Amino acid sequence: MGNLTAVDQLNSQITKRLHDARVTVDHPAAPEGHWWIDVEHQGYVVSVEFRADHGFGVCGPDGGYGEGPDVVVPTASAAADYVVAFLAASRLRGEPPVPRELMRNFAEAVGRALEDLIERRLGSAEKELLKKLSTVSKDVKRLEAEVSELTQALLVPPARRQATPAKKMAFDYKKKQRKTVKASRSRSRR
Amino acid sequence: MLASILNAVEDELSGVPFDLTKWQSDGRMYPPQDDSKRQVPGYSNVTRFRSRGHNTFICTNGAIEIAEVGGAVLLRKSGVDGKHVWET
Numbered sequence: 001m002g003n004l005t006a007v008d009q010l011n012s013q014i015t016k017r018l019h020d021a022r023v024t025v026d027h028p029a030a031p032e033g034h035w036w037i038d039v040e041h042q043g044y045v046v047s048v049e050f051r052a053d054h055g056f057g058v059c060g061p062d063g064g065y066g067e068g069p070d071v072v073v074p075t076a077s078a079a080a081d082y083v084v085a086f087l088a089a090s091r092l093r094g095e096p097p098v099p100r101e102l103m104r105n106f107a108e109a110v111g112r113a114l115e116d117l118i119e120r121r122l123g124s125a126e127k128e129l130l131k132k133l134s135t136v137s138k139d140v141k142r143l144e145a146e147v148s149e150l151t152q153a154l155l156v157p158p159a160r161r162q163a164t165p166a167k168k169m170a171f172d173y174k175k176k177q178r179k180t181v182k183a184s185r186s187r188s189r190r
Numbered sequence: 191m192l193a194s195i196l197n198a199v200e201d202e203l204s205g206v207p208f209d210l211t212k213w214q215s216d217g218r219m220y221p222p223q224d225d226s227k228r229q230v231p232g233y234s235n236v237t238r239f240r241s242r243g244h245n246t247f248i249c250t251n252g253a254i255e256i257a258e259v260g261g262a263v264l265l266r267k268s269g270v271d272g273k274h275v276w277e278t
Contacts, residue, residue: 029227034240045259051225059243066221066241
């Protein structure tokens with residue numbers, strides 16, 4: 001019996017017993033290597049290792065790194081029976097199912113939520129920064145105007161300084177008075 | 191390296207002699223074997239070894255990664271160049 005035929009037999013035996021089981025075949029680099037058939041049903045997973053010279057090794061859900069299968073049987077039919085038994089035992093033991101798809105979906109959802117959060121936080125941070133920058137630029141403009149006024153006041157001679165209306169009136173009045181005094185003095189000399 | 195460490199630990203603590211022909215029934219842990227080798231698409235320098243519930247990835251630079259079949263990574267060791275399996 002070829003390796004692929006044996007694996008196909010196991011696949012069909014499992015599907016016969018569990019119509020809605022998901023069977024995944026993990027094939028080796030070389031056809032004569034070890035094949036792994038993972039059977040997922042209602043969130044529980046049982047794996048079968050097929051070796052041409054040994055048969056089918058069925059592994060229950062719990063197993064440490066490097067451990068061998070729980071039971072080894074020569075035929076695909078017997079292996080399928082054990083697969084069903086292990087799945088039923090897992091359900092009876094009430095072990096919480098951890099569907100791989102559910103885990104994957106959860107991981108993807110968390111990833112998406114994080115991306116959204118980062119995008120939203122960055123967006124609001126950018127808006128806040130722009131708002132602060134506009135306030136700062138207004139303050140800078142006001143300060144520039146004040147500095148320019150002060151500079152003008154310090155550098156421009158008093159006569160040329162921009163006077164307030166009251167000061168201007170007083171200045172004009174004094175100028176007029178000086179002119180009048182000058183004119184009367186020159187008239188009295190004559 | 192992985193195989194020698196695992197075998198040394200099992201020799202010291204399991205009390206079961208190394209015998210690959212009894213891998214199914216002796217209760218001893220065995221490291222990944224050549225006949226459980228798989229290629230990794232897109233990573234010609236990485237080899238995957240499938241075992242019960244786990245995948246062991248070994249890179250040509252010596253980097254090792256052990257992950258559950260579901261994807262959770264259990265061990266990650268960098269290679270001689272300091273790079274991990276998927277960084278090469």
